[in-house]
Amino acid sequence: MEFLGILWDEVFMRPMINSLALLYDLLFDNFGLSIIVFTVLMRLLLIPLQVRQTRQTMKMQELQPRMKALQEKYKGKSQEERKQLSSETMRLYREAGVNPVGCLGPLVIQMPIWIALYRAILRAVPPTPEGLANLSEAFYWWNPARASVPLNSDFAGMDLVDFVQNAPVPINFALPVLVGASMWVQQKMMTPPSIDPKQAQTNQIMLWMMPIMFGFFTLQFPAGLGIYILFSNLIGVAIQYFIGGRKPISIFGRQFPAQQDDPNDVIPPTAPEDNQEKNDDAQPDLRRKERRRSNRPRSGRTGRSSRRRRNIRH
Amino acid sequence: MNNTAAATRTSTKARWLALLGAAALALLIAASACLNELTPQGGWSAPVLEEGFFYLGNKDGRIGRIEVQSGNFDRNWPATTNQDLAVVSSQPSTGFLGSCSGVRAGQAIYGSPLIRDGRLYAAGYSCTGNDCEAGVFAVDLESGAPVWRERVVHVPTKIVGRLAMGDDTLVFGTSELDGLDDPPGYLFALDPTPDAATDAEPVGIRIKWQFPTDGNVFSAPAVVDNVAYFGTTGGSLYAVDLEDSPEYLNQPESRLLWKFKAEGAITAPPLVENGKVHFGDFSGNFYALDLEARNRGAMPETSIAPATEWKAEVEAWVWAQALSLNGVVYVSTLGGRVYALDPRSGRSLWPQPAVIEGQIVAQPTAVEHARGPAIAVPSGRADVYVVGLASGDIFGQLFTDAPVKSSPLVSEGFIYVHTEDGELKTFSAGDLTERNCVETREGRNCQ
Numbered sequence: 001m002e003f004l005g006i007l008w009d010e011v012f013m014r015p016m017i018n019s020l021a022l023l024y025d026l027l028f029d030n031f032g033l034s035i036i037v038f039t040v041l042m043r044l045l046l047i048p049l050q051v052r053q054t055r056q057t058m059k060m061q062e063l064q065p066r067m068k069a070l071q072e073k074y075k076g077k078s079q080e081e082r083k084q085l086s087s088e089t090m091r092l093y094r095e096a097g098v099n100p101v102g103c104l105g106p107l108v109i110q111m112p113i114w115i116a117l118y119r120a121i122l123r124a125v126p127p128t129p130e131g132l133a134n135l136s137e138a139f140y141w142w143n144p145a146r147a148s149v150p151l152n153s154d155f156a157g158m159d160l161v162d163f164v165q166n167a168p169v170p171i172n173f174a175l176p177v178l179v180g181a182s183m184w185v186q187q188k189m190m191t192p193p194s195i196d197p198k199q200a201q202t203n204q205i206m207l208w209m210m211p212i213m214f215g216f217f218t219l220q221f222p223a224g225l226g227i228y229i230l231f232s233n234l235i236g237v238a239i240q241y242f243i244g245g246r247k248p249i250s251i252f253g254r255q256f257p258a259q260q261d262d263p264n265d266v267i268p269p270t271a272p273e274d275n276q277e278k279n280d281d282a283q284p285d286l287r288r289k290e291r292r293r294s295n296r297p298r299s300g301r302t303g304r305s306s307r308r309r310r311n312i313r314h
Numbered sequence: 315m316n317n318t319a320a321a322t323r324t325s326t327k328a329r330w331l332a333l334l335g336a337a338a339l340a341l342l343i344a345a346s347a348c349l350n351e352l353t354p355q356g357g358w359s360a361p362v363l364e365e366g367f368f369y370l371g372n373k374d375g376r377i378g379r380i381e382v383q384s385g386n387f388d389r390n391w392p393a394t395t396n397q398d399l400a401v402v403s404s405q406p407s408t409g410f411l412g413s414c415s416g417v418r419a420g421q422a423i424y425g426s427p428l429i430r431d432g433r434l435y436a437a438g439y440s441c442t443g444n445d446c447e448a449g450v451f452a453v454d455l456e457s458g459a460p461v462w463r464e465r466v467v468h469v470p471t472k473i474v475g476r477l478a479m480g481d482d483t484l485v486f487g488t489s490e491l492d493g494l495d496d497p498p499g500y501l502f503a504l505d506p507t508p509d510a511a512t513d514a515e516p517v518g519i520r521i522k523w524q525f526p527t528d529g530n531v532f533s534a535p536a537v538v539d540n541v542a543y544f545g546t547t548g549g550s551l552y553a554v555d556l557e558d559s560p561e562y563l564n565q566p567e568s569r570l571l572w573k574f575k576a577e578g579a580i581t582a583p584p585l586v587e588n589g590k591v592h593f594g595d596f597s598g599n600f601y602a603l604d605l606e607a608r609n610r611g612a613m614p615e616t617s618i619a620p621a622t623e624w625k626a627e628v629e630a631w632v633w634a635q636a637l638s639l640n641g642v643v644y645v646s647t648l649g650g651r652v653y654a655l656d657p658r659s660g661r662s663l664w665p666q667p668a669v670i671e672g673q674i675v676a677q678p679t680a681v682e683h684a685r686g687p688a689i690a691v692p693s694g695r696a697d698v699y700v701v702g703l704a705s706g707d708i709f710g711q712l713f714t715d716a717p718v719k720s721s722p723l724v725s726e727g728f729i730y731v732h733t734e735d736g737e738l739k740t741f742s743a744g745d746l747t748e749r750n751c752v753e754t755r756e757g758r759n760c761q
Contacts (some may be wrong), residue, residue, distance in 0.1 A: 128353065133694065146596065147598075150530070
């Protein structure tokens with residue numbers, strides 16, 4: 001058990017504390033900036049994982065018509081047919097190089113980081129004399145930030161070590177809401193569409209439950225961890241946007257980011273907005289084919305959407 | 315469509331597992347608000363010997379009294395049981411999710427009691443999140459009864475260093491008030507006389523003044539000639555006049571005689587001796603400043619005079635007060651090293667520093683060992699090391715099985731050690747064996 005403690009300290013805690021303190025030293029003695037830059041660096045380190053996940057999601061999307069066809073083929077309820085469907089699906093995944101749980105990678109990897117960062121923040125800016133004395137053991141001998149201790153944990157009107165619920169109004173409300181909202185957007189972008197209604201329902205529950213839950217729990221986190229999660233989500237959204245082919249995200253019927261209107265791109269609405277959004281999720285492959293056929297630039301697609309909105313209003 | 319594919323089910327299950335995992339993680343993080351990192355523990359109070367009794371701050375935030383002769387805990391002394399003398403009540407308030415962040419947990423006494431003129435003065439504090447409340451109290455040494463009408467003076471801050479007494483003034487360092495960061499610390503001055511408070515003005519009148527500082531004041535003030543010397547986590551060493559002079563009326567800042575800016579935070583209480591003030595900081599430096607030159611105002615705040623002052627490098631942060639013994643200054647660090655320095659030049663007198671396991675948080679104590687003069691060095695990991703003064707050899711260990719963050723007390727051939735987990739152990743100075751142990755909260759003998 002002691003060995004695990006040492007391992008945890010050496011692999012997670014000390015590198016994190018030293019990084020945070022070093023960044024603090026470099027970034028004008030600002031612990032908030034230190035956490036934000038640390039977040040950026042962590043997300044950059046995790047980019048390969050996110051790229052892999054995005055590819056998996058895209059492959060899953062491409063497989064949707066073939067999976068649908070398989071389900072049509074084995075739509076009987078017999079044991080044999082279910083087995084067949086299962087093995088065919090797995091074969092399909094294998095051939096396409098898809099791992100159905102692979103998309104959870106970044107989330108799983110982030111969990112120990114959150115725990116370690118929580119502890120690292122409290123240890124880097126300890127509220128007790130014991131903590132301050134113990135901090136000396138966490139520093140590498142070469143770290144010039146040793147002389148900067150105690151670190152000033154004030155940032156944007158809040159104490160990054162204190163719990164978010166103790167932050168002044170409106171930060172104590174705003175930070176959990178922002179954490180929840182940013183997590184929702186990220187989830188929305190990362191959730192692979194499904195043609196299976198059960199799966200789609202699960203996705204929908206996840207899409208709402210995780211952000212609400214994390215927004216709620218953020219109240220009980222140190223504000224520094226809240227800042228980390230918020231910026232981690234925002235960076236995740238940005239990375240997802242770029243590696244996911246700069247596809248806009250549809251939020252409550254609006255496309256983000258807003259696209260430039262193409263005067264030649266006038267297509268009459270074919271379906272109500274909500275249905276279209278559902279279709280966007282469910283039939284990306286068909287959309288892609290249509291796009292290929294029409295040879296339109298990608299931005300035109302969302303321009304079409306905004307044009308459609310305007311048409312509806314008129 | 316009823317035939318959901320196995321893989322899809324796997325994916326669904328994995329997502330639910332991830333959700334559960336995330337919920338468990340969040341709960342884990344929320345629940346770990348109870349971690350020790352957030353709660354002041356205390357247990358750093360060294361025993362003080364006075365008229366046949368030891369007095370020390372226990373981990374319940376009260377003062378315990380133990381008879382030296384018998385080693386028995388004095389249960390009849392009121393301060394051991396009187397709840398009023400506890401710094402604050404430990405009323406739990408239901409916090410969000412019932413976590414510890416809503417609980418006023420722990421009443422920590424870090425400083426040793428101060429005994430003057432038959433009275434004992436002590437302070438401790440507890441916190442809820444960043445809101446801390448400290449209490450300073452005075453009791454009659456004989457009866458244990460409160461000396462002050464208001465029993466406890468409450469200040470919304472942390473008090474870590476021990477109290478000190480000037481001519482007519484009780485002083486102590488604090489952190490920021492009410493969790494607000496500006497200014498980040500104070501030197502508080504109280505009127506210690508029993509009749510300072512009246513029925514009409516029982517609260518507040520005892521506080522004479524409060525001197526703002528550039529950092530938390532964890533360092534106990536050293537008072538010499540009615541001047542308080544103390545360091546701050548902002549890295550400054552202050553010399554503050556404690557005189558009750560009309561020129562300072564409503565201008566506590568004007569009490570500043572001089573200030574020195576070190577390279578790191580200062581939590582070590584300064585050692586003032588032979589016209590020099592010695593202290594270490596968090597940059598790994600140990601300083602000796604010349605009081606006369608500083609009092610004349612001849613020295614700049616940020617530099618030292620090479621002719622009369624010096625600065626020596628040590629390998630780690632210095633938290634403990636230095637010890638001056640037979641013309642040598644002994645400096646202990648949080649890296650577990652003890653240095654013997656020449657007080658005139660700062661030159662090291664041992665070929666190598668003595669090395670012990672663990673941090674050294676408290677000042678070592680002189681002890682006479684069979685192999686020669688030595689110092690008893692408390693280790694923040696466990697045990698007390700007996701280090702020979704001649705060359706820094708380790709003569710032996712007092713096995714405490716618990717961290718020691720208070721100075722050992724040596725009296726009549728015995729070494730008394732208050733461990734961080736609240737036991738007072740008695741060792742023979744001759745053979746370093748344990749002779750007695752008493753638990754300082756309940757007064758029971760240790761198991």
